[in-house]
Amino acid sequence: MFKDARDYQIVFLTTFLGLGIMTRDWSVKPELIFTLISSCCLTQLLLTRLLKPSDNLLLSLKSALISSLGLALLLRADRVSTMILAGSLAIASKFIFTSDKKHWFNPANFGIIAALVLTPDAWVSPGQWGDDWWYLLLFIGLGGIVLQRVGRWDTSVAFVGSYALLEIARNIWLGWTWDVCFHKLTSGSLLLFALFMITDPRSIPNARSTRIVWAIAIAILTFILRNYFYINEAIFIALFTISPLTVILDKLWIAPHFNWRSFNRIESI
Structure with missing residues (x-):
């Protein structure tokens, strides 16, 4: 339907944001969302x-819009200044932390970590989507269209599969009922992360084998931070911590770079 495949992701992320506001009763102020989107787009325009x-x-502005929608879905704050900081630093990270035509961090992930570390009022809410089954089907269905075009199913499967195995093993070891494990694995925020953030072709390893190892490492670190240090933001911290290893992995295992023109596929948030 769209000539530019990135338009699909913009539509999907906007749909998720609208659903969250309308069906989950999120207390998201419109001015904060507008500020976030404006900050990302203006920073992208200026630095470009x-x-x-x-x-x-x-195309640069579309990239910034995708990043801003990802931030709007996952980041919460009380102040306009926090959203300006998150949006501006998210986009700036693509220009500052870069090598060999790739950026080290997923922009939205960098913006979330920056806001959490540098401001007193930022937070993320992993349980904001609840665990309704129809959200699960919606995320997988629409996310599947995105991943089919990006060609990064392996990364999502490796992350979700390894994380699920760890949670299932822990659940069995502790003798808990299965609803505890189901609740953790059907988190909307976890699925958004796995389908739209960890699959960014411009900030993950080029080779399939290294992408799988990279995704499993993020899953293990997420599991440790969440279950033994009780950190709600575990998935974002894990991705931020391990992302720079992409530079090393790409040098050790040579593989073709992802190229928008040749693939005509979409960028992750």
């Missing part, structure tokens, strides 16, 4: 003009 004047501005 200054540092990469040959880049297509329309």
Whole structure:
């Protein structure tokens, strides 16, 4: 339906945001969402003009919009200044932390970590989607369309599969009922992370084998941080911590770079 595949992700993320506000009774202030989107787009426009004047501005703004929607879905704050900081640093990270035409961090993930560390009022709510089964089907269905175009199913499967095995093993070891494990594995935020954030082709390893190892490492660190240090933001901290290893992995295992023009596929949040 769309000529530019990135339009699909913009539509999907906007749909998720609308559903969250309408069906989950999120107390999200419109001015904060507007501020977040504006900060991302303006920062992208400014830095593209200054540092990469040959880049297509329309495609750059689409990239910034995808990042801002990802932030709007996952990050919560009380102050406008926090959203400005998160949006600006998320986009700036693509221009600052970069090598070999790839950025080290997923922009939305970087913005979330920056807001959590640098401001007193930012937080993420892993349970904000609840565990309704129809959300699960919606995320997998729409996320599947995105991953089919990006070609990064292996990363999502490796992360979700290894994390699920760890949670199931722990559940059996502790003798808990299965509803505890089901609640953890059907978290909407976890699925959004697995389908739209951890699959960013511009910040994950190029080779399939290293992507799988990389995703499993994130799953293990997430499991440890969540279950033994009781950190709600475990998935975001794990991704942020392990993301720079992509630079090393790409040098050790050579594989073709992801290229938008040749693939005509979409960018992750």
